[in-house]
Amino acid sequence: LKLQFLYLIGPVVLAMSKAETTAGGPANAEEPKAAPHAWGEKPRGNWLARASEALDRGLMNAFEWLTTKIVGAPWWSIAAVVLLSVVLAQGFWVYDEELEAEKQFTPQDTLAFERKEWVMQRFGPSHRQITAFFMAPTPAAGGALGKEALLYMLAYHTWVATEAHAALGGERYDYNYSCARYSPRDSCRAAGSVLQLWGFNETALREDADPIATINRGGAWRAASPSGPDLPYFLHGIVYNGTGHIVGATGARMEFTIRYPRRKVAGKGDVNPEIDAFQLAVSDGTYDRSWGEPANVAMDAYVFNEADRVREERKAVDQDTSTLIIGYLLLIAFAMCMLSKNRVRYSHGALAFCTVFSVAMSTLSAYGLCWFLGIPFNMVVQVLILLLLGLGVDDAFIIMYSWWDNAHVPDMKERMVMTMRHAGPAILLTSVTDLVAFLVGSSTELPALRDFCFYATFGILFDFSYQITFFLACAFLASKRQEASKADCLCCVSVTDDTGCCVGAGKVGVDWTESDPGLFRDFFGAKLPRAVLSNVGRVLVLVCAAAFVAVGIYGCTEVNMNFDLEWFIPADSRLQDVFEVRDAFGGRFVPCHWWSGEMDYAHRQHDIAADIEILSTAAYAAPMSLAVWLFDFQSWVAQARPEHYLKNGTSPGIVDPAHFYRLLKVWADVETGPQASWHHIDNLRWKADGTGLVAVRYPFLVDDRPFADGSTAYEALLDFRAVGRRTATGIFPWAYYFIFFEGYGVYMKEMIRNISISAACVFALVAVTTANVALALALVINVALIDVCLVGWMPIIGVEVNSVSVICVVLAIGLVVDYSVHIAGEFVKVASDPTTTPDTHGFSHGQLRMAAALYKMAPGVGAGGLSTFLAVLPLAAAKSYIFSTFFRMFALIIGFGLFFGMAFLPVVLSMVNLPAHLGAPAVTDRPDFMPLKGFCLAARPAPAAVSPIAVKALPEKDGLDGLTSP
DSSP, rough: OOOHHHHHHHHHHHHHHHHHTTTTTTOOOOOOOOOGGGGGGOOTOHHHHHHHHHHHHHHHHHHHHHHHHHSSSSHHHHHHOOOOOHHGGGGGGGOOOOOOGGGSSSSSSSHHHHHHHHHHHHHHHHHEEEEEEOOOOOOOOGBBBBBHHHHHHHHHOOOIIIIIIEEEEEEEEHHHHHBBBBTTTBBBOBBBSSGGGTOOHHHHHOOOOOOHHHHHHTHHHHOOOEEEEEEEEEEESSEOOOTTTTEEEEEEEEEEEEEEOOEETTTEEOOOOHHHHHHHHHHHHHHTTTTTOOSOOOOOOEEEHHHHHHHHHHHHHHHHHHHHHHHHHHHHHHHHHHHSSSTTTTTTTTHHHHHHHHHHHHHHHHHHHHTTOOOOOOOOGGGGHHHHHHHHHHHHHHHHHHHHHTTTTOOOHHHHHHHHHHHHHHHHHHHOOOOOOOOHHTTSSSHHHHHHHHHHHHHHHHHHHHIIIIHHHHHHHHHHHHHHEEETTTEEEEEOOOOOOOOOOSSSSSTTTTTTOOOOHHHIIIIIHHHSSSHHHHHHHHHHHHHHHHHHHHHHHOOOOOOOOOGOOOOOOOOOHHHHHHHHHOOOOOEEEEOOSSGGGGGGHHHHHHHHHHHHTTTTTTOOOOOOHHHHHHHHHHOGGGGGGOOOOOOOOOOOOOHHHHHHHHTTTTOTTTTOOOOTGGGGEEEETTSEEEEEEEEEEEESSGGGGHHHHHHHHHHHHHHHHHTTTTEEEEOHHHHHHHHHHHHHHEEEHHHHHHHHHHHHHHHHHHOOOHHHHHHHHHHHHHHHHHHHHTTTOOOOOOOHHHHHHHHHHHHHHHHHHHHHHTTTTOOOOTTTTTOOOOOHHHHHHHHHHHHHHHHHHHHHHHHHHHHHHHGGGGGGGGHHHHHHHHHHHHHHHHHIIIIIHHHHHHHHHHOTTOOOOOOOOOOGOOGGGGGOOOOOOGGGOOOOOOOOOOTOOOOOSSSSSO
16 A cells, blocks of 8 residues: 555566566567556656656655664663653653633634733632522412512521531631622622612511512612613513513523633643632532422422533543554554454464554653643544554554555565555655645644644654554564464464464465455455446445535535533533523523723713714614713712802713812712712722722623624624724723634634645645645645535534534545545556447446556555544443534545545546556556456456566456456
8 A cells, every 4th residue: 555656566567577588588578558648648857757656666765774773672662662652651740731711712812802901910719600590380479589589598598608518628718708899908899689679688588578579660670780681581481461560580690700811720721729619519509409409399409500510521532542542452452453364373463462552552652752742632633543553553553554455476575675665654654745735734723723834744644654653663563473484463373374363354365466456445445446447436426425425515605613611511411401491591692791991981981972972883782781980989979069069051061170089089988879989999900109090890781682693793892892982082892712712713714724724735735645746636636625525514414613513624625535535646657548349238447457556555545534533432331512512523524534535536537537647557467456457458368468567566366357456
């Protein structure tokens, strides 16, 4: 299985044939026919052909030199690789894992991150919430608003505020430690809840004869929560009477705001372990009923916080990681079947353990080196373990197929050298195509993709290096075992050539030889060409390809960008019930802020008022949700200090600029009344000398539309920013989730960019290695069709465009090229004799050439595709979003890659019949390329006309008509 196989074989056979004829060989022996120049081959002087030939020759010589060194000291080679992997594995001691989603799945060099730094410098770390939901079966007797239900919720509030705690490092961390405050001197912020109407006071609630009447009292809610959401935000299933008053509800929510200052923690990223522990204590205590059972009321309590989400996400990934063991076991079993034969002396099933162990060492080496280099580990990188396993085993198959093809070489060292002269450049080419895709991906703006590509790049490098050193040394030792007539897997047991085995890919028969074609060559090399290259087969392939592409093109118009951290929660997690309850509340209003920097707020009161009018026009802001400190401050001054309130006619008045900041400080101490400042103080940041403001924020709520899909989210982000640009005082919007919204503007561009650059690199690589620009163009078009199908079919399998799926698309570039380049490259390295005519089956010269190429290359390509699929097959049962997405995407990648690489491209090339390389041997001159006697030529020359050297290399096989490989 070597892309440049005939570059060597053609000239060698020609030279040897000439030499034997000159030495007195058979008089009727003829030289292999070179295809006429009239077919359109490149002349020998073409620079691309010369470069390709020089590269080919250099690679063969390099692998010959390396193999000579390896087989000369196999045990030293094995020891050196093992020692290197052990040394690199020490990177585990500096292991660092990135858990923050914002640092994995969003571009870092964006305006959202720039403004995050601005906000953090002036307002400190952002806050988080612990949200509890209480559900009553019916609204009867008030439901969640009945007195007993309200007392039930109050008991929960009391437990969170006074009893819930976590013990960490011998210290107690409770709500008083974790809660957010308006200022350091203030107490914890009040939780958002209908209980605000009674000030969370049990006595006031018990003494209230009619709580529902209190809820309906005009102005009561706004007095209790001046800047918070409207009361319906905290209720679900509200029931109104005929006069429009609330009479009951089926649910209520309660929100606790906590602070979250981050710090760097080894192996965890930027987190706060103490506050995370408190959040988890609240979650566990809620479901364990640590706060008491409900009395005289049937209600269910649910709770959500970010720490619980991360824990459930991590738990799902850890559970799915166990499937890696299943992947390794499947690949070991498959490799044993592929490397075994039905004669235990010639079987090499034990090498399956060697190749899997080589992949394990390469994975460990790549991970260790990345950790030494400070590249953080993340959840996506875990999937690479299985991917490297599939790719590494593919390399071993290519080496062993080439080993069996050289069974006629008696000396084991010489045979191993010939094996690597053929197989080395082939696995190098596949590794380089994968590296191209990964190197392009490593320049992306998306951290998860960039880090994944760094790990993958080193993984491919080590995988390739260990296969051509460690595995090669093991294979040579296995060949010495074979030479000593010892059994596979039982190297101490002597056997004969006829000792059979219960497993293996070889055929059983008295005339069995080591080079006998196995099951994969029989299916992919014989049955597959006969099926797809027949007239009926070609029509079916083209129709299927057209259908796949048509669906793909339509699907590309339906592709949706979206990303939600909740997808990472497995279906059986208790948080799924929480999400269902939360969504039932409807009106998923999410807090957001407008921000403004340092300026003379005293003299720009009119500008600020005009800007507030502009901000109210934001399309995705919830109505009447904007809280403006300036208006409440001006109202307080108008009533408490009217002498400093300047009013001009009917226009709104302003605070006297000369007394603005002095009065603002006085107002900051007003904690009661309609114009109380307590809910505004946290929105103002003073200069160090107290002479002015350096930053101000205006809270508001965003409705749920931007969270429906990525396109709407990005549109909302642009709308908010456009509104901000219209303001005179430079107000801008920002919220934590804007970091993710900005990613939606990058996903599609990154995917197109990576595909385009990778395709261009692959075109250049194939053009140089095959010296055929037309073939390179055909391969790129084939890859483009696969990408169209891959992206277009994503909506069908339920995958949306985001960081995870973009990683899969980048991976697809290298994989699908592997499925196409070998067969296409072999096609132009075998010619057909135009003086002969097709047989009665009606196969053209192009079909004959492609049949020969498929016979030579399709078994290895098919085995590679199957091994990769088996590697990711355990992910089919994955619970985590990342693993399940990878399985669905890889099912498409492997399926479309094999179809277009082993069916569509062969059909098209056989119809176009691209010219072969100058001097390439004809199909009729290479009987080892004939896949089936059904493809033989009617005017096939007699065996005497074939090069005696070529014939000598082939054992006679009755009934196969020259179907064996050399």
